[in-house]
Amino acid sequence: MPDRALKANGWAMLAASVTTAGAIFVLRSLSGPVITAVPDPVISIIVLTGLVFFLPSFFAGIPAPILSMIAVHFHADRRGRALGAMFAAGAWGAILGTLAAGFVFISWLGSTGTLVVVAAVYAALGLQSLFAAGSLRGAGLGGVAVLVPVSLSFGAMNMPDPCTVESNYFCIRVIDTPSSAGGLTRLMVLDHLVHGAADQADARAMMTPHAMMLDGLARLRMEDRAAWSAFFVGGGSYSVPRGWHALGTPVQITVAEIDAAVTETAINAFWYEPGDDRIIHADARQTLSRESTRYDVIIGDAFSDIAVPQHLITREFFELVRARLTDEGVYLMNIIDHSDRLDVLASLITTARAVWPSVEIWAIPGHDPTETRRVFVMVAGEGPSMRSQIDHEGPMPLAAVRVAAASIEAILDSRAPIVFTDDYAPIDRLLGDRGDG
Incomplete structure (x- = not known):
């Protein structure tokens, strides 16, 4: 039973890797239509977030109960402690992940780079789980499956960046438009709204x-x-x-x-x-x-x-x-x-x-x-x-x-x-x- 559970866990992590790597493509393809179709800014953010991150969150949430079951199986005499350790690990992971994303990864890698790193971690954990299950065939198939998130990540890293600058707070875009006098006017767009403009002349x-x-x-x-x-x-x-x-x-x-x-x-x-x-x-x-x-x-x-x-x-x-x-x-x-x-x-x-x-x-x-x-x-x-x-x-x-x-x-x-x-x-x-x- 633990081997079957580890196999399921491995494939869930690989699915999380694929959907995370693909999230950047989903975001860029759906953001315009969603913002246009849903005029309410709060609702549009909720809808867009759900469409982009529901599947990655769903698959990333599968390992928790599987690994808890495995921990209880191998530590039947200390079930309470085993479950407590798993819940503690989950809580620490959520806290540290939130802090690392906001204060480390976004600052150093940007949103695309952060998603690529997360996809890579999921892929590595998925392969490790398949190897731990003792399934060489499953590990081989998993290795082939890893090519999907790798390809998506490579494509995401090479996509044109919609941001002129991506900061800790905003996607900053600089847009040039001709002025009525024939000169140059520039717009500063923070995320998706114009927050300032200047005339060169x-x-x-x-x-x-x-x-x-x-x-x-x-x-x-x-x-x-x-x-x-x-x-x-x-x-x-x-x-x-x-x-x-x-x-x-x-x-x-x-x-x-x-x-x-x-x-x-x-x-x-x-x-x-x-x-x-x-x-x-x-x-x-x-x-x-x-x-x-x-x-x-x-x-x-x-x-x-x-x-x-x-x-x-x-x-x-x-x-x-x-x-x-x-x-x-x-x-x-x-x-x-x-x-x-x-x-x-x-x-x-x-x-x-x-x-x-x-x-x-x-x-x-x-x-x-x-x-x-x-x-x-x-x-x-x-x-x-x-x-x-x-x-x-x-x-x-x-x-x-x-x-x-x-x-x-x-x-x-x-x-x-x-x-x-x-x-x-x-x-x-x-x-x-x-x-x-």
């Missing part, structure tokens, strides 16, 4: 609505200052700091960008020259907590997919931001929400109002009704902005307006906004829930 040009509003609103609020300071929560393509340098804006810039690869890409591909800018590769909340420096402007522009990370939207974080602002300082925050829902917008307004006496929402007028998402910028401070419209000239002339107070109140009154806290900040659910309620 004109550093002052803000190529996205959110960059235009963050740039214009910060300068509007500081226009009477001879010099001021700004702290950026997230760097992205660094288009706003680059534009301020080109304008000669009298600002001292600090950027907290958690992903050093994003900064490196901005310097190498988006024509950003740091100069005297202070760049910290760390979490922005931790940076603000450690340091007591106060800033005239703090700009929140950090995103994980379309949602701001939860720890950067809570009342506690806003209280920290207010403590790090000067007396007349202002906090600007980029917000993305579904134009037909606005639950996230309403909750962020409510949360900010619990901290600041003045909270404004700015947007680009004339929004295309076919667009399912809309970009806003929240302005929170001790008092209102002195104007209700800003204009930006350049390759993409834009105007932004302050949303009327009556419209804001109507949004809040027609919803049940949440005060986001460190204990409860369900922004992913609010973005993902597209029901009619």
